[in-house]
Amino acid sequence: MIVSDAMTCQVRTALVTDRVSLVMRIMLGVRVSGLPVVDGHGALIGIVTEGDLLRRTEIGTERRRPRWLEIILGPRRLAQEYVESHSRRVGDLMTTNVLTIDETAPLVDAVDLMEKHHIKRLPVMHQGRLIGMLSRADLMRVFLNAMPREEGVADIPDADIRAHIYQEMLRHPWITHSAIQVEVTKGAVDLHGVVTNDVMRHALRVLVENVPGVVSVKDKLTNASLITGDI
Incomplete structure:
Protein backbone atom coordinates (compact mmCIF):
# COMPACT_ATOMS: atom_id res chain seq x y z
CA MET A 1 0.00 0.00 0.00
CA ALA A 146 -8.08 -3.76 5.16
CA MET A 147 -9.56 -5.94 7.90
CA PRO A 148 -10.59 -9.31 6.47
CA ARG A 149 -14.31 -9.93 6.23
CA GLU A 150 -15.60 -12.73 8.43
CA GLU A 151 -18.53 -13.80 6.29
CA GLY A 152 -18.28 -17.42 5.20
CA VAL A 153 -15.34 -18.34 7.44
CA ALA A 154 -17.31 -21.25 8.88
CA ASP A 155 -17.02 -22.97 5.50
CA ILE A 156 -13.23 -23.31 5.76
CA PRO A 157 -12.23 -26.93 6.52
CA ASP A 158 -10.40 -27.54 9.79
CA ALA A 159 -7.46 -29.09 7.93
CA ASP A 160 -7.03 -25.92 5.87
CA ILE A 161 -7.18 -23.76 8.98
CA ARG A 162 -4.55 -25.91 10.67
CA ALA A 163 -2.30 -25.79 7.61
CA HIS A 164 -2.67 -22.01 7.43
CA ILE A 165 -1.68 -21.66 11.09
CA TYR A 166 1.47 -23.71 10.54
CA GLN A 167 2.32 -21.68 7.45
CA GLU A 168 2.03 -18.47 9.45
CA MET A 169 4.16 -19.89 12.24
CA LEU A 170 6.94 -20.76 9.78
CA ARG A 171 7.07 -17.11 8.66
CA HIS A 172 8.13 -15.83 12.08
CA PRO A 173 11.57 -16.48 13.61
CA TRP A 174 10.35 -15.95 17.18
CA ILE A 175 8.32 -19.17 17.05
CA THR A 176 9.88 -22.56 17.69
CA HIS A 177 7.26 -24.21 15.52
CA SER A 178 8.44 -27.74 16.29
CA ALA A 179 7.47 -27.17 19.93
CA ILE A 180 3.88 -26.17 19.11
CA GLN A 181 1.01 -28.51 18.27
CA VAL A 182 -2.26 -27.27 16.82
CA GLU A 183 -5.67 -28.96 16.99
CA VAL A 184 -8.69 -27.55 15.14
CA THR A 185 -12.31 -28.64 15.65
CA LYS A 186 -15.04 -26.72 13.83
CA GLY A 187 -12.83 -23.64 13.81
CA ALA A 188 -11.98 -23.88 17.51
CA VAL A 189 -8.22 -24.05 17.97
CA ASP A 190 -6.35 -25.68 20.85
CA LEU A 191 -2.67 -24.79 21.22
CA HIS A 192 -0.37 -27.32 22.89
CA GLY A 193 3.36 -27.28 23.46
CA VAL A 194 6.04 -25.17 25.07
CA VAL A 195 6.84 -21.46 24.83
CA THR A 196 9.78 -19.67 26.42
CA ASN A 197 7.86 -16.70 27.83
CA ASP A 198 4.41 -15.14 28.13
CA VAL A 199 5.11 -12.62 25.37
CA MET A 200 5.44 -15.51 22.91
CA ARG A 201 2.25 -17.02 24.33
CA HIS A 202 0.31 -13.82 23.63
CA ALA A 203 1.88 -13.44 20.19
CA LEU A 204 0.86 -16.98 19.24
CA ARG A 205 -2.71 -16.28 20.28
CA VAL A 206 -2.77 -13.14 18.15
CA LEU A 207 -1.31 -15.01 15.19
CA VAL A 208 -3.94 -17.74 15.39
CA GLU A 209 -6.82 -15.29 15.87
CA ASN A 210 -5.86 -13.61 12.60
CA VAL A 211 -6.16 -16.81 10.56
CA PRO A 212 -9.41 -16.92 8.54
CA GLY A 213 -11.87 -19.48 9.85
CA VAL A 214 -10.71 -19.42 13.46
CA VAL A 215 -13.65 -18.88 15.82
CA SER A 216 -11.87 -19.34 19.16
CA VAL A 217 -8.43 -20.07 20.61
CA LYS A 218 -7.77 -22.13 23.73
CA ASP A 219 -4.30 -21.72 25.23
CA LYS A 220 -2.95 -25.01 26.60
CA LEU A 221 0.68 -23.98 26.26
CA THR A 222 3.35 -24.47 28.92
CA ASN A 223 5.67 -21.60 29.82
CA ALA A 224 9.16 -23.12 30.06
CA SER A 225 10.49 -20.19 32.11
CA LEU A 226 8.10 -21.07 34.95
CA ILE A 227 9.59 -24.56 35.04
CA THR A 228 13.26 -23.59 34.78
CA GLY A 229 13.01 -20.36 36.74
CA ASP A 230 14.28 -18.28 33.80
CA ILE A 231 12.70 -14.97 32.85
Whole structure:
Protein backbone atom coordinates (compact mmCIF):
# COMPACT_ATOMS: atom_id res chain seq x y z
CA MET A 1 0.00 0.00 0.00
CA ILE A 2 1.29 3.47 -0.86
CA VAL A 3 0.59 6.91 0.57
CA SER A 4 -1.93 7.89 -2.11
CA ASP A 5 -4.09 4.91 -1.10
CA ALA A 6 -4.62 6.37 2.35
CA MET A 7 -4.31 10.16 2.09
CA THR A 8 -7.11 12.71 2.27
CA CYS A 9 -7.28 14.52 -1.07
CA GLN A 10 -9.56 17.44 -0.26
CA VAL A 11 -7.18 19.50 1.84
CA ARG A 12 -8.09 22.70 3.63
CA THR A 13 -5.18 25.13 3.69
CA ALA A 14 -4.31 28.39 5.42
CA LEU A 15 -2.61 31.41 3.92
CA VAL A 16 0.46 32.82 5.59
CA THR A 17 -1.44 36.10 6.05
CA ASP A 18 -4.55 34.51 7.61
CA ARG A 19 -5.63 35.52 11.09
CA VAL A 20 -5.12 32.98 13.85
CA SER A 21 -8.79 33.18 14.81
CA LEU A 22 -9.85 32.21 11.28
CA VAL A 23 -7.55 29.20 11.25
CA MET A 24 -8.85 28.06 14.62
CA ARG A 25 -12.42 28.23 13.33
CA ILE A 26 -11.49 26.21 10.25
CA MET A 27 -9.73 23.55 12.31
CA LEU A 28 -12.68 23.25 14.67
CA GLY A 29 -15.17 23.26 11.81
CA VAL A 30 -13.57 20.46 9.79
CA ARG A 31 -12.26 18.64 12.87
CA VAL A 32 -8.58 18.55 12.03
CA SER A 33 -5.63 19.23 14.32
CA GLY A 34 -3.45 20.97 11.75
CA LEU A 35 -3.50 22.86 8.45
CA PRO A 36 -0.82 23.23 5.78
CA VAL A 37 0.10 26.86 5.14
CA VAL A 38 0.60 28.03 1.55
CA ASP A 39 1.70 31.24 -0.12
CA GLY A 40 -0.23 33.21 -2.72
CA HIS A 41 0.83 30.75 -5.43
CA GLY A 42 -0.29 27.67 -3.51
CA ALA A 43 3.22 26.53 -2.60
CA LEU A 44 3.61 24.81 0.76
CA ILE A 45 5.62 26.98 3.16
CA GLY A 46 4.62 25.70 6.59
CA ILE A 47 2.12 23.96 8.80
CA VAL A 48 0.12 25.21 11.77
CA THR A 49 -1.12 22.76 14.39
CA GLU A 50 -2.94 22.72 17.70
CA GLY A 51 0.45 22.62 19.39
CA ASP A 52 1.36 25.99 17.86
CA LEU A 53 -1.74 27.52 19.43
CA LEU A 54 -1.36 26.34 23.02
CA ARG A 55 0.68 29.25 24.37
CA ARG A 56 -1.65 32.24 23.98
CA THR A 57 -1.89 35.37 26.05
CA GLU A 58 -5.67 35.55 25.46
CA ILE A 59 -6.20 32.53 27.70
CA GLY A 60 -3.26 33.10 30.04
CA THR A 61 -1.15 30.17 28.85
CA GLU A 62 1.93 32.04 27.63
CA ARG A 63 5.22 30.78 29.06
CA ARG A 64 6.23 32.13 32.44
CA ARG A 65 9.67 31.62 33.95
CA PRO A 66 11.76 32.89 36.84
CA ARG A 67 13.72 36.02 36.03
CA TRP A 68 17.07 34.23 36.32
CA LEU A 69 16.03 31.73 33.65
CA GLU A 70 14.89 34.52 31.33
CA ILE A 71 18.37 36.05 31.62
CA ILE A 72 19.95 32.72 30.64
CA LEU A 73 17.61 32.23 27.67
CA GLY A 74 18.37 35.69 26.36
CA PRO A 75 16.32 38.38 24.61
CA ARG A 76 16.15 36.59 21.23
CA ARG A 77 14.39 33.55 22.67
CA LEU A 78 12.07 35.67 24.79
CA ALA A 79 11.17 37.89 21.84
CA GLN A 80 10.32 34.84 19.71
CA GLU A 81 8.10 33.45 22.44
CA TYR A 82 6.34 36.80 22.71
CA VAL A 83 5.56 36.70 18.99
CA GLU A 84 4.23 33.15 19.26
CA SER A 85 1.91 33.98 22.16
CA HIS A 86 0.70 37.38 20.93
CA SER A 87 0.74 37.42 17.11
CA ARG A 88 -2.55 37.16 15.28
CA ARG A 89 -1.01 36.06 11.97
CA VAL A 90 -0.50 32.43 11.05
CA GLY A 91 2.86 33.16 9.47
CA ASP A 92 4.30 34.07 12.85
CA LEU A 93 3.21 30.84 14.53
CA MET A 94 3.57 28.14 11.91
CA THR A 95 6.30 25.53 11.73
CA THR A 96 8.40 26.21 8.64
CA ASN A 97 10.61 23.12 8.65
CA VAL A 98 7.86 20.88 7.30
CA LEU A 99 8.33 17.17 6.77
CA THR A 100 6.55 15.92 3.64
CA ILE A 101 6.18 12.66 1.77
CA ASP A 102 5.65 11.76 -1.87
CA GLU A 103 2.33 10.24 -2.93
CA THR A 104 4.10 7.15 -4.33
CA ALA A 105 6.05 6.37 -1.15
CA PRO A 106 5.22 3.11 0.64
CA LEU A 107 2.78 3.66 3.48
CA VAL A 108 5.25 2.10 5.90
CA ASP A 109 7.73 4.90 5.10
CA ALA A 110 5.14 7.48 6.12
CA VAL A 111 4.46 5.67 9.39
CA ASP A 112 8.21 5.42 10.07
CA LEU A 113 8.53 9.17 9.52
CA MET A 114 5.56 10.02 11.74
CA GLU A 115 6.80 7.76 14.49
CA LYS A 116 10.41 8.95 14.34
CA HIS A 117 9.53 12.65 14.51
CA HIS A 118 6.44 12.31 16.76
CA ILE A 119 4.11 14.02 14.29
CA LYS A 120 0.43 13.36 13.63
CA ARG A 121 0.18 14.31 9.96
CA LEU A 122 2.22 14.61 6.77
CA PRO A 123 1.62 16.81 3.73
CA VAL A 124 1.59 14.65 0.60
CA MET A 125 3.41 15.97 -2.45
CA HIS A 126 3.37 15.35 -6.21
CA GLN A 127 6.23 16.89 -8.15
CA GLY A 128 6.69 19.50 -5.43
CA ARG A 129 2.99 20.38 -5.24
CA LEU A 130 0.71 19.76 -2.25
CA ILE A 131 -2.01 17.27 -3.21
CA GLY A 132 -3.14 15.78 0.09
CA MET A 133 -2.62 15.11 3.78
CA LEU A 134 -1.94 11.86 5.58
CA SER A 135 -3.02 11.74 9.22
CA ARG A 136 -3.33 9.11 11.92
CA ALA A 137 -7.08 9.10 11.30
CA ASP A 138 -6.42 8.20 7.65
CA LEU A 139 -4.31 5.26 8.79
CA MET A 140 -7.16 4.08 11.03
CA ARG A 141 -9.56 4.29 8.10
CA VAL A 142 -7.41 2.17 5.77
CA PHE A 143 -6.81 -0.26 8.61
CA LEU A 144 -10.55 -0.84 8.96
CA ASN A 145 -10.92 -1.24 5.21
CA ALA A 146 -8.08 -3.76 5.16
CA MET A 147 -9.56 -5.94 7.90
CA PRO A 148 -10.59 -9.31 6.47
CA ARG A 149 -14.31 -9.93 6.23
CA GLU A 150 -15.60 -12.73 8.43
CA GLU A 151 -18.53 -13.80 6.29
CA GLY A 152 -18.28 -17.42 5.20
CA VAL A 153 -15.34 -18.34 7.44
CA ALA A 154 -17.31 -21.25 8.88
CA ASP A 155 -17.02 -22.97 5.50
CA ILE A 156 -13.23 -23.31 5.76
CA PRO A 157 -12.23 -26.93 6.52
CA ASP A 158 -10.40 -27.54 9.79
CA ALA A 159 -7.46 -29.09 7.93
CA ASP A 160 -7.03 -25.92 5.87
CA ILE A 161 -7.18 -23.76 8.98
CA ARG A 162 -4.55 -25.91 10.67
CA ALA A 163 -2.30 -25.79 7.61
CA HIS A 164 -2.67 -22.01 7.43
CA ILE A 165 -1.68 -21.66 11.09
CA TYR A 166 1.47 -23.71 10.54
CA GLN A 167 2.32 -21.68 7.45
CA GLU A 168 2.03 -18.47 9.45
CA MET A 169 4.16 -19.89 12.24
CA LEU A 170 6.94 -20.76 9.78
CA ARG A 171 7.07 -17.11 8.66
CA HIS A 172 8.13 -15.83 12.08
CA PRO A 173 11.57 -16.48 13.61
CA TRP A 174 10.35 -15.95 17.18
CA ILE A 175 8.32 -19.17 17.05
CA THR A 176 9.88 -22.56 17.69
CA HIS A 177 7.26 -24.21 15.52
CA SER A 178 8.44 -27.74 16.29
CA ALA A 179 7.47 -27.17 19.93
CA ILE A 180 3.88 -26.17 19.11
CA GLN A 181 1.01 -28.51 18.27
CA VAL A 182 -2.26 -27.27 16.82
CA GLU A 183 -5.67 -28.96 16.99
CA VAL A 184 -8.69 -27.55 15.14
CA THR A 185 -12.31 -28.64 15.65
CA LYS A 186 -15.04 -26.72 13.83
CA GLY A 187 -12.83 -23.64 13.81
CA ALA A 188 -11.98 -23.88 17.51
CA VAL A 189 -8.22 -24.05 17.97
CA ASP A 190 -6.35 -25.68 20.85
CA LEU A 191 -2.67 -24.79 21.22
CA HIS A 192 -0.37 -27.32 22.89
CA GLY A 193 3.36 -27.28 23.46
CA VAL A 194 6.04 -25.17 25.07
CA VAL A 195 6.84 -21.46 24.83
CA THR A 196 9.78 -19.67 26.42
CA ASN A 197 7.86 -16.70 27.83
CA ASP A 198 4.41 -15.14 28.13
CA VAL A 199 5.11 -12.62 25.37
CA MET A 200 5.44 -15.51 22.91
CA ARG A 201 2.25 -17.02 24.33
CA HIS A 202 0.31 -13.82 23.63
CA ALA A 203 1.88 -13.44 20.19
CA LEU A 204 0.86 -16.98 19.24
CA ARG A 205 -2.71 -16.28 20.28
CA VAL A 206 -2.77 -13.14 18.15
CA LEU A 207 -1.31 -15.01 15.19
CA VAL A 208 -3.94 -17.74 15.39
CA GLU A 209 -6.82 -15.29 15.87
CA ASN A 210 -5.86 -13.61 12.60
CA VAL A 211 -6.16 -16.81 10.56
CA PRO A 212 -9.41 -16.92 8.54
CA GLY A 213 -11.87 -19.48 9.85
CA VAL A 214 -10.71 -19.42 13.46
CA VAL A 215 -13.65 -18.88 15.82
CA SER A 216 -11.87 -19.34 19.16
CA VAL A 217 -8.43 -20.07 20.61
CA LYS A 218 -7.77 -22.13 23.73
CA ASP A 219 -4.30 -21.72 25.23
CA LYS A 220 -2.95 -25.01 26.60
CA LEU A 221 0.68 -23.98 26.26
CA THR A 222 3.35 -24.47 28.92
CA ASN A 223 5.67 -21.60 29.82
CA ALA A 224 9.16 -23.12 30.06
CA SER A 225 10.49 -20.19 32.11
CA LEU A 226 8.10 -21.07 34.95
CA ILE A 227 9.59 -24.56 35.04
CA THR A 228 13.26 -23.59 34.78
CA GLY A 229 13.01 -20.36 36.74
CA ASP A 230 14.28 -18.28 33.80
CA ILE A 231 12.70 -14.97 32.85
